[in-house]
Amino acid sequence: xTQWFLKISALKDDMLNAxxxxxxxxxxxxxxxxxxxxxxxxxxxxxxxxxxxxxxxxWRCESCGKIKVIGDVSELPQKPxxxxxxxxxxxxxxxxxxxxxxxxxxxxxxxxxxxxxAVWASLTDEEMxxxxxxxxxxxxxxxxxxxxxxxxxxxSGMIYWGHPPYKTVMMHGMFLDKDGNxxxxxxxxxxxxxxxxxKMGADPFRLWGVSNVPWDEVxxxxxxxxxxxxxxxxxxxxxxxxxxxxPNKYVDPLSVDQNxxxxxxxxxxxxxxxxxxxxxxxxxxxxxxxxxxxxxSFLINDVSRLYLKxxxxxxxxxxxxxxxxxxxxxxxFFQSLKVLSLMAPHTAEYIxxxxxxxxxxxxxxxxxxxxxxxxxxxxxxRVDRLLEKGMVITTDIVSTVANLRQRxxxxxxxxxxxxxxxSDSTEVENTIDKLYEVIKLLANxxxxxxxxxxxxxxxxxxxxxxxxxxxxxxxxxxxxLLRKMNPxxxxxxxxxxxxxxxxxxxxxxGIRVREDAGEFIGSWTQYGKVYxxxxxxxxxxxxxxxxxxxxxxxxxxxxxxxxxxxxxxVDIYTEGTIRDAVEEFMKELKDSVGAVEVHFVxxxxxxxTDKPKNTWKVEGEPLKIxxxxxx
Ligand SMILES: [Zn+2]
Numbered sequence: 001x002t003q004w005f006l007k008i009s010a011l012k013d014d015m016l017n018a019x020x021x022x023x024x025x026x027x028x029x030x031x032x033x034x035x036x037x038x039x040x041x042x043x044x045x046x047x048x049x050x051x052x053x054x055x056x057x058x059w060r061c062e063s064c065g066k067i068k069v070i071g072d073v074s075e076l077p078q079k080p081x082x083x084x085x086x087x088x089x090x091x092x093x094x095x096x097x098x099x100x101x102x103x104x105x106x107x108x109x110x111x112x113x114x115x116x117x118a119v120w121a122s123l124t125d126e127e128m129x130x131x132x133x134x135x136x137x138x139x140x141x142x143x144x145x146x147x148x149x150x151x152x153x154x155x156s157g158m159i160y161w162g163h164p165p166y167k168t169v170m171m172h173g174m175f176l177d178k179d180g181n182x183x184x185x186x187x188x189x190x191x192x193x194x195x196x197x198x199k200m201g202a203d204p205f206r207l208w209g210v211s212n213v214p215w216d217e218v219x220x221x222x223x224x225x226x227x228x229x230x231x232x233x234x235x236x237x238x239x240x241x242x243x244x245x246x247p248n249k250y251v252d253p254l255s256v257d258q259n260x261x262x263x264x265x266x267x268x269x270x271x272x273x274x275x276x277x278x279x280x281x282x283x284x285x286x287x288x289x290x291x292x293x294x295x296x297s298f299l300i301n302d303v304s305r306l307y308l309k310x311x312x313x314x315x316x317x318x319x320x321x322x323x324x325x326x327x328x329x330x331x332x333f334f335q336s337l338k339v340l341s342l343m344a345p346h347t348a349e350y351i352x353x354x355x356x357x358x359x360x361x362x363x364x365x366x367x368x369x370x371x372x373x374x375x376x377x378x379x380x381x382r383v384d385r386l387l388e389k390g391m392v393i394t395t396d397i398v399s400t401v402a403n404l405r406q407r408x409x410x411x412x413x414x415x416x417x418x419x420x421x422x423s424d425s426t427e428v429e430n431t432i433d434k435l436y437e438v439i440k441l442l443a444n445x446x447x448x449x450x451x452x453x454x455x456x457x458x459x460x461x462x463x464x465x466x467x468x469x470x471x472x473x474x475x476x477x478x479x480x481l482l483r484k485m486n487p488x489x490x491x492x493x494x495x496x497x498x499x500x501x502x503x504x505x506x507x508x509x510g511i512r513v514r515e516d517a518g519e520f521i522g523s524w525t526q527y528g529k530v531y532x533x534x535x536x537x538x539x540x541x542x543x544x545x546x547x548x549x550x551x552x553x554x555x556x557x558x559x560x561x562x563x564x565x566x567x568x569x570v571d572i573y574t575e576g577t578i579r580d581a582v583e584e585f586m587k588e589l590k591d592s593v594g595a596v597e598v599h600f601v602x603x604x605x606x607x608x609t610d611k612p613k614n615t616w617k618v619e620g621e622p623l624k625i626x627x628x629x630x631x
Pocket of ligand 1: 099
C-alpha cells in the first residue's frame with residue numbers, strides 16, 4: 001500500500017530557523033521543546049486508509065500511472081454533488097499523457113492537515129491576495145499540541161507561506177482537581193463549569209483562573225475561588241462607598257493645584273502610575289497572571305485597606321479637602337476599572353454603570369460601557385519612588401503596632417499615647433516626618449517619635465554547652481564573636497530571621513536576648529524597632545472606653561435603620577470609669593454619634609432588649625443604652 005508524505009526533511013532547517021527567529025514562545029522553554037521535536041521529526045505521513053475525512057485530492061492513471069493533484073474544485077471536469085466520499089470518488093479524469101482513465105487515490109488526509117491549514121482554510125484566493133490576512137498574532141493550546149497543532153501549523157505555514165503562520169504561541173497547563181488529578185467524569189472529581197458559576201459566580205472563577213500561571217498545572221481549589229470572590233466584594237464596596245459619598249464639586253486631581261493634594265492623594269496617584277506601568281509591561285509580554293495579581297493587590301491593599309482608611313475621617317468635614325480626596329479616589333478607581341474589566345468584566349461593568357456612567361459635573365465618563373474606553377496610560381512624572389517607599393515603611397510600622405497591641409491586649413480602636421520607632425536610618429526618620437499624620441491615624445496613636453537611641457537594658461544569654469554541641473572546635477570562636485556583637489543587632493536577627501549570622505556561621509539555638517524596656521514593649525521590623533507602652537494611662541483608658549460606647553451607639557443606629565443625617569437622644573446607664581469617660585468627653589460623644597442630648601439614667605429606666613442587644617459588660621463595668629430619634 002502506498003502512503004503519501006510531506007517531505008519535512010527538506011524543510012527542517014527552515015523550520016528550526018523559524019522556531020528560533022520568528023516566533024515568540026511562552027513560556028520560553030516551549031521554544032526548546034519545539035526545537036527538540038522538530039529536530040527529530042520524520043517526514044509527515046499525511047494519508048489514512050479511512051472513509052470519513054478530507055479526501056486526498058490525487059488522481060492516478062490506471063494505464064500509465066501518471067498522477068494529478070487537484071488544487072481547486074474548478075479543475076475538475078464536473079462539480080461533484082459533495083466534496084466528500086463517496087461522491088468525490090465518482091469523478092474520473094482523462095489522462096493527459098495516454099488518454100487512460102484516472103481514478104482518485106481512495107485515501108483521506110490526516111486530520112492534522114485540516115488543523116495545520118486552519119489559518120487560511122476558509123479564505124478565498126481573493127481574500128488571501130488582499131493582504132489583510134497574515135500570520136495569526138496569538139494562539140494558545142495545551143502542551144500536547146507541541147506534536148499536534150503547533151507543529152502542523154508550522155509545517156503547513158512553511159510550505160504555504162515560507163514562514164510560520166503565527167507570531168506568538170502560548171502553551172497552557174492542564175486543569176486538575178485539588179489533589180492534582182486530572183478531572184474526569186469517571187473518577188467523579190469532575191466539576192461542571194456551570195455548577196461553579198452558579199455556586200461562586202463567573203467573575204470569581206475567572207479572576208481566580210487568570211491569577212494562575214497559565215503554563216503551570218492549575219489545581220481547582222474552592223478556597224482560592226472564594227478568596228477571589230472576597231476580593232471582588234471589597235472592590236464592589238469601594239464602588240458603593242463612592243456612590244454614598246460624592247464630592248460636592250468634582251476636582252480633577254491631576255490638574256488641581258498640586259499643593260492642595262494631601263500626601264496620601266499624591267501617594268495614590270504615584271502608586272497607580274507605577275502599578276499601571278508594570279501591568280502594561282506584563283500585558284505586552286502576555287504575563288496576564290502577573291497583571292491580574294497586581295491589579296488585585298492594588299485595589300485591595302493600596303486602595304481599600306490603605307487609602308480608603310485614610311480618607312474616611314477626611315470626608316466628615318465639608319469643603320475642598322473632602323472634594324479633593326473623594327475626587328482622587330473616583331479618578332484612580334475609574335482608571336483601575338479599565339484594567340479590571342479584562343479580569344472581572346461583570347464586576348467592572350456593574351461598578352461603572354452604577355457609579356460612573358452618570359458622571360458628576362466636571363467628570364467625563366459618559367461611554368455606554370467600561371469596555372468602550374481605551375487602555376489607560378501611565379505618566380511617570382507622577383511617580384514619587386521615595387513617597388511610595390515611605391508608605392511601605394509606614395504600613396510596616398502600623399502592622400507592627402497592631403501586633404504589639406495584640407500582645408498586651410489593647411484593642412485597635414483604643415487610642416495609645418505614643419509609638420516610638422528606633423532606627424539609625426535617615427529614610428525612616430524622613431518617612432515619619434512626612435507621613436506623620438498617616439501613621440498617627442492608622443496606628444491610632446496620639447504621637448509618633450523617631451529616635452536613634454532608646455534606653456533598653458539588654459542581656460545576651462549564651463548557652464555554651466549548646467554551642468559546643470553545635471559547632472565543636474569552632475564554638476569558642478563563635479561565642480567570642482557573639483559576645484562582641486551589639487545585643488540589639490543579635491535580637492533583630494533572631495526576630496526577623498530566626499538565627500544570628502557570625503563569620504559565616506548560623507547560630508539558631510543556644511542564644512537568647514533579654515530586654516528590659518521599662519514600661520515599653522517592642523518588636524523588630526526590617527526598618528527598625530517599634531515600641532508602644534504596655535499599659536494605657538487612665539486618661540487614654542477613658543478615651544478607649546468612650547470608643548466602646550460610641551461603637552455601640554453607632555451599631556444601634558444602624559440596626560434601627562437610621563441614616564447619617566438623623567439626630568438622636570441617648571439614655572445611658574453605666575457606672576465608674578465609663579461614666580467618667582462619657583462625662584469628660586461629652587462633646588466628642590455627641591459629635592460622633594449625632595446626639596442632641598445624652599442623659600444618665602438608672603438601670604431599670606431602660607427596658608432590656610435582645611434584638612438589638614442593649615446591655616453589655618465593658619471592661620467589667622455595666623453599660624446599657626437606649627437611643628431615640630429626634631423629631
Ligand atoms: Zn495515463
